[in-house]
Amino acid sequence: MYAITVDETRAMHWTEVPDPVPKSDEILLEIHAAALNRADLLQRAGKYPPPPGWPDWMGLEAAGIVLSAPAGSRWKRGDRVCALLGGGGYAEKIAVPEKMVLPVPRGLSLIEASSLPEVFATAYLNLVFEAGLQAGETAFIQAGASGLGIAAIQTAKVLGATVVTTVGSERKAEAVRALGADIVVNRKTDDLGKVLDEHPVDVVLDCVGGTGLGKHLEKLAPGGRWILISTLGGESAEIALRPILKRGLRLIGSTLRSRTTEKKGEILAGLEKQIWPAMEAKTIRPVIFKTFPIREAEQAHAVLERGENIGKVVLSIRDEE
Numbered sequence: 550m551y552a553i554t555v556d557e558t559r560a561m562h563w564t565e566v567p568d569p570v571p572k573s574d575e576i577l578l579e580i581h582a583a584a585l586n587r588a589d590l591l592q593r594a595g596k597y598p599p600p601p602g603w604p605d606w607m608g609l610e611a612a613g614i615v616l617s618a619p620a621g622s623r624w625k626r627g628d629r630v631c632a633l634l635g636g637g638g639y640a641e642k643i644a645v646p647e648k649m650v651l652p653v654p655r656g657l658s659l660i661e662a663s664s665l666p667e668v669f670a671t672a673y674l675n676l677v678f679e680a681g682l683q684a685g686e687t688a689f690i691q692a693g694a695s696g697l698g699i700a701a702i703q704t705a706k707v708l709g710a711t712v713v714t715t716v717g718s719e720r721k722a723e724a725v726r727a728l729g730a731d732i733v734v735n736r737k738t739d740d741l742g743k744v745l746d747e748h749p750v751d752v753v754l755d756c757v758g759g760t761g762l763g764k765h766l767e768k769l770a771p772g773g774r775w776i777l778i779s780t781l782g783g784e785s786a787e788i789a790l791r792p793i794l795k796r797g798l799r800l801i802g803s804t805l806r807s808r809t810t811e812k813k814g815e816i817l818a819g820l821e822k823q824i825w826p827a828m829e830a831k832t833i834r835p836v837i838f839k840t841f842p843i844r845e846a847e848q849a850h851a852v853l854e855r856g857e858n859i860g861k862v863v864l865s866i867r868d869e870e
Contacts, residue, residue, distance in 0.1 A: 552606045552640035553846050555593050561846045569604075569637075571644035576618045578630065578645055581867040582663035582840075583611040583638035585849055586696065587781075588806070592636070593850065599636030600806065608638020609806070612653060612663035613867075622647050629653040633666040633813055635806060639846060641866060648814030651821055654828040661835040664861035666817070668700035669824060671778065671805045674816050675754055676704055677823075679803050680774040684709025686751035687770070693730055694721035696836075696861040701754050702728050703833040704824060713750055715741065717856070724859045728836075741765065752776070759783030766800065767792035774799045836860030 554564040571577045589607040591597035599605065612631035618624040624647060633649045653662040676682045688705040692698045693714030705712050706729040713732040716722045722733045734744050742765060749770040755762065759782030766775055767789055777800065792798065805813070827833045838858035841849040843866045852862050 550641040552604065552637070553608075553843065554606055559593055559595075561593070561850075563844050566604075566606075566640070569642055569644040571617065572646075574619055574646055574648075575644040576622065576624050576630075576647050576650055577616040578611065578632060578643050578650075579614045579616050579867070580611045580638065580641060580643060581613040581659040581865070583608045583640075583843075583864045583866065584664040584667070584696070585853055585862045585864065586610070586667055587779075587853060590850060590853060603635035604637030604640065604643065606637055606639050608636060608640065609634050610663060610665070610667040611638040611643065612659040612665075616642070619647060624650060629659065629662075631659075631662040631666050633670050633817060638663075639843065639864060646810045646814075648810055649817060651817055651825070654825050656829060656831075657835065660840055660863050660865065661837060663863055664696065664835045664837060665700075665828075667805070668697045668861070669704065669820055670813070670816050671697055672701040672704040672754070673820050673824065674805055674808075675776045675778060675803055676701065676708065676752065677819065678816065679776050679801050680752040680754075682708050682710055682752050687711040687713060687748060688752045688754065689713040689745070689750040690730075690754045691715050691757045693725040693733070694859045695756075696858075697756065698725070699728060699836050699860055702730050703827075707824065707827050707833060710752075713744065713748055721859055724836075742768065749773075754778065757782035758786065760786055762786040762800075763788045766798065767796070769796065769798050771796045772798070774801060776801050776803050778803050838862055840865050 552566045615624050615628040630650045632645045637643045688710045690701045712730045714730045715734045715736045745768040751770050753775040756779040758780035763786035838860040840863045843864045
């Protein structure tokens with residue numbers, strides 16, 4: 550089969566590699582589409598290697614057709630599924646633990662379905678498992694027009710929360726308002742601190758970190774939970790400790806990729822039960838910014854590097870049948 554490999558200059562090539570051999574608890578998936586994530590950029594730069602046992606090439610989510618499945622599995626040959634991966638989505642095939650596979654929601658294409666597992670699992674893990682977000686609470690979601698931001702906004706709204714989010718342009722502000730965001734902050738022109746003073750939030754989903762974390766952590770509502778999932782804005786922050794004590798605040802570090810297969814399966818089961826019905830009812834919708842053929846993976850990466858996208862960028866590996 551073929552997969553995207555990265556050479557010493559970080560150039561990407563569609564290269565012949567060995568076919569995957571599924572284990573007794575794995576399905577063999579023929580990949581039709583794989584969605585991009587910012588973690589792919591880090592992996593391409595040599596800063597985010599895949600967990601042990603996963604392929605060396607990039608790709609944290611994909612959709613396609615089941616080629617084979619374990620005996621007694623809920624899956625069978627020919628099923629349309631999407632999968633959460635530890636890596637390896639930029640390829641023609643992959644072996645995946647069956648617990649990390651979900652059905653394609655009714656009415657969605659494989660292109661659309663490929664954009665779901667990583668971002669919605671991340672949103673669900675952090676808003677539900679880590680933060681325990683409740684109906685009536687307020688959630689602050691950084692980078693609302695990103696793939697994860699769009700998933701998190703829609704997940705929070707389904708859970709009954711009010712949503713505050715940040716964007717970098719009016720074009721992106723309009724897009725997230727259409728998805729249900731209640732308060733939109735332009736990080737280039739608005740005063741985020743003032744907004745948080747006026748609208749204390751209960752839960753923060755933060756992919757930025759940096760000095761902003763230190764400045765704004767103490768603005769959380771009593772009992773607030775700040776979930777840090779990445780440090781795109783810097784790895785250091787000065788934090789005042791007394792407000793944490795007085796207001797009962799929690800700062801929680803969280804990553805999805807390092808979780809066990811069992812934990813990921815638990816997260817995906819929650820998604821299928823609570824979020825997939827909203828997807829099929831069109832209450833939640835995937836947002837695809839652009840689709841590229843797999844051989845144009847470098848051009849697809851450039852879109853993320855420039856921050857152009859509203860929603861997901863997807864690589865098409867096979868024409869959908």
